[in-house]
Amino acid sequence: MRQRLSFWMMIALSFGTGALDAATYLGMDRVFGANMTGNVILIGLSIAASDHVPLTGPLAALGGFAAGSWLLGLILRRFPPRGQTDTALLSVFWVAAAGMLAVTTTLFLLPTGEALIHAVTFIIGLLMGCQAIAARRVGIPDVSTVVITSTLSLLLSEAGRFWGGASTTATMRRLAAVLSMFLGAVAGAFLLHLALWAALLVPTAILLCAAAAFTARRTAKKKSAGSSKTLVSA
Numbered sequence: 001m002r003q004r005l006s007f008w009m010m011i012a013l014s015f016g017t018g019a020l021d022a023a024t025y026l027g028m029d030r031v032f033g034a035n036m037t038g039n040v041i042l043i044g045l046s047i048a049a050s051d052h053v054p055l056t057g058p059l060a061a062l063g064g065f066a067a068g069s070w071l072l073g074l075i076l077r078r079f080p081p082r083g084q085t086d087t088a089l090l091s092v093f094w095v096a097a098a099g100m101l102a103v104t105t106t107l108f109l110l111p112t113g114e115a116l117i118h119a120v121t122f123i124i125g126l127l128m129g130c131q132a133i134a135a136r137r138v139g140i141p142d143v144s145t146v147v148i149t150s151t152l153s154l155l156l157s158e159a160g161r162f163w164g165g166a167s168t169t170a171t172m173r174r175l176a177a178v179l180s181m182f183l184g185a186v187a188g189a190f191l192l193h194l195a196l197w198a199a200l201l202v203p204t205a206i207l208l209c210a211a212a213a214f215t216a217r218r219t220a221k222k223k224s225a226g227s228s229k230t231l232v233s234a
Contacts (some may be wrong), residue, residue: 018184
């Protein structure tokens with residue numbers, strides 16, 4: 001049951017990432033907030049003297065993602081994983097959720113000038129770097145929440161149980177990861193017709209729900225452990 005919660009939270013985060021990338025690419029000067037593969041390609045195209053491909057936005061997103069991943073990696077090395085009572089993991093989700101809430105609120109309240117967009121792009125990249133590291137720590141196979149290239153290749157190459165293919169569970173998990181990001185992108189593109197902040201509200205709300213869900217699970221686990229100790233003492 002608890003593993004199932006982790007799985008569905010990671011799938012929800014993948015949906016939020018799809019919405020976020022749709023919002024940032026279509027509404028923030030053609031930059032990917034979470035998909036760094038796309039940003040690396042865009043930077044390469046821009047360097048190759050293409051006036052039609054932006055450089056500053058992808059650089060800001062990539063720089064933020066690198067900074068978030070590196071800093072969080074250093075911090076988490078001091079806190080070994082503790083399963084369902086992982087306080088460090090909960091802190092990451094809450095910080096990422098609060099950061100996305102601040103970004104969404106800022107875009108709702110302030111006019112979206114070029115300087116603000118680039119600053120927000122850097123922050124979103126940083127937060128998505130943190131989300132990627134946190135998702136890896138959760139440990140659901142094939143669901144990184146920020147990219148699906150390797151997941152898609154495994155889905156197609158190992159589909160079907162004949163000739164040693166993947167199990168049905170693995171195939172459905174990979175399919176869910178791919179579809180969730182696709183559907184998230186569709187939702188983000190539709191919400192962008194309302195406003196940029198409306199599209200970014202999707203990953204913000206999902207991060208808040210994930211943080212709350214993991215916190216509730218940790219609280220329940222600690223209560224259960226406390227009750228077990230009490231019974232043993234009695």
